[in-house]
Amino acid sequence: MATPNELLADIADVGVVPGRGGYHRHVFDRAETELREWFVGQAGARGLDVRTDGNGNIWAWWPGPGDDAVATGSHLDSVPGGGAYDGPLGVASALSAVDMLRAEGFRPGRPLAVVVFAEEEGGRFGVPCLGSRLACGSADPQRALGLRDETGTTLAEAMRAAGADPELAGPDRVNLPRVGRFVELHVEQGRGLVEHGSAVGVASTILGHGRWRFGFTGQGNHAGATPMDDRRDPMIPAARLVTEARAVARRFPDARATVGRLRPVPGGTNVIAESVDVWLDARAHEDADTRALVEELSARARELAAEEGCTARVTEESYSDTVRFDPEVRDELATVLDAPTLPTGAGHDAGTLAAHVPTGMLFVRNPTGISHAPQEYAEAADCTAGAEALARVLRRWSR
Structure with missing residues (x-):
């Protein structure tokens, strides 16, 4: 059974910015591709059924795809020079939560999926949450495929170079319609939980x-x-x-x-x-x-x-637009976890999915309050507390 920090240690050297610190991990570049391969390997080692949709989003199903599923996950790409936790903590915590559930002999009564969304930060092609937007049908695939990075490479060209077929980009009619509820865990991008004195919090809104x-x-x-x-x-x-x-x-x-x-x-x-x-x-x-x-x-x-x-x-x-998370999901999470609710000024894939699926978010305390920079941080004990909270939610929802 791996803790979130043990999993993050596996990828700590991938995409490091020489001298300055922080990470350059942009969708379909060498570093982000290496992280994708790492995730597929980790999911496979846990016996999850791994599939990639036409937008580059990776779905790892336990025990396999099915209706009324519970999904969790985040992203692996970064902003230029970003921190180690923004995105990867949510992915590592999801894998750790699966480990916790398996260790106690839990078998999901409804399918459970761990998702890695592509181009959440918009660090390469300029549009945030692009993978989830495309999957939800809120981004035009033709416009998206024509987006160019700093070198002039289009998204379509980057997808082909990574072995993906850009002709398949667009609304996900296979995986996403099967999701009944979604929860994303993320490092807090601010000091709200420091002020609350809590390791874990629940999102109320996104600006x-x-x-x-x-x-x-x-x-x-x-x-x-x-x-x-x-x-x-x-x-x-x-x-x-x-x-x-x-x-x-x-x-x-x-x-x-x-x-x-x-x-x-x-x-x-x-x-x-x-x-x-x-x-x-x-x-x-x-x-x-x-x-x-x-x-x-x-x-x-x-x-x-x-x-x-x-x-x-x-x-x-x-x-x-301003996202107001499903009030029933928000209140359930806050009650079950005895956690404070707080707004966030940062965008997330959960905010995109919230218009289509009952969605919630969990935050893990960030003592520095800094994000999108090398000083972004979360204590190991708080990361474990976050994974335990996530496992508790997944157990409750997927019985």
């Missing part, structure tokens, strides 16, 4: 959130030969947008606006850029506030561009 690309276009030119008054430099409105995002977000209740990525073209040190793309992540407790925040910031971006003699365009790349 509505989305990603937008602000594209500024000006005139590329020579950095040394172009007088300051003769410039149409798109970096100026792009830079001002970064600080405007914080100022605008503060005008909405508990909203968050972040610029974590900026790309100038052509990107030379002695070159005035001809264009600059800025990616905005915006979130708020109310969908109307998120939309209003982005609308206000979009108008401001166009003003800033015009002042520099540039143009601005705004493209929505993804959006997820």
Whole structure:
């Protein structure tokens, strides 16, 4: 019987960022493919029936596929430079929970599935929860297959290189319709459980959130030969947008606006850029506030561009409405586990599935409160407590 931390130790060297620490594990790249192979091996060693859907999501069934199933799982990909727990803890805890149930001689009365979802972070192709969105039919497969990574590789090309058939991408009509309930365990991305003094918590809501690309276009030119008054430099409105995002977000209740990525073209040190793309992540407790925040910031971006003699365009790349988890599932989890409920500002595959299947989420305490960075952490005892809580839920639901 393996603990979550023992399982995480197996993959601790996969995708490590040299020097900085953290992980680069992006869907269908070498590191994430190695993690997939690891999961398939672990599932097979437990006698689970492993199948991969047309979107790259891996389903491991115990004892085999069937209706009214109970499913759990998470993802193995990371953001650039992400931590060790975001995603993999949920997968490792699911495998550990299966071990606990098998050790006590439990046999599920209804099928149980452990799922690994593809491209949850959107770290390679820019759209979060892409595997679960495609499976649920909330993402257009043709648009998704045409998404490109930083090297220009499309999702379709990446799938083929990994041995998958992109023609099969789209709504999952085989595995997902069999699920009666879903629960995802995840490391908490904040300090709520530290404040509650609890190792395990239950999610109540996920903030509505989305990603937008602000594209500024000006005139590329020579950095040394172009007088300051003769410039149409798109970096100026792009830079001002970064600080405007914080100022605008503060005008909405508990909203968050972040610029974590900026790309100038052509990107030379002695070159005035001809264009600059800025990616905005915006979130708020109310969908109307998120939309209003982005609308206000979009108008401001166009003003800033015009002042520099540039143009601005705004493209929505993804959006997820506020998720309110099934109240019966939420209350049952909180009561059975004697755990506090709390909201989260982070998106999850569970949030995508919640519109289609009664869904809940468990959180494991993160003493640093840091996520999407190498300092992300959870104590071994808390990870074990999380797996035990998950096993308790799976036992209850799959009798």
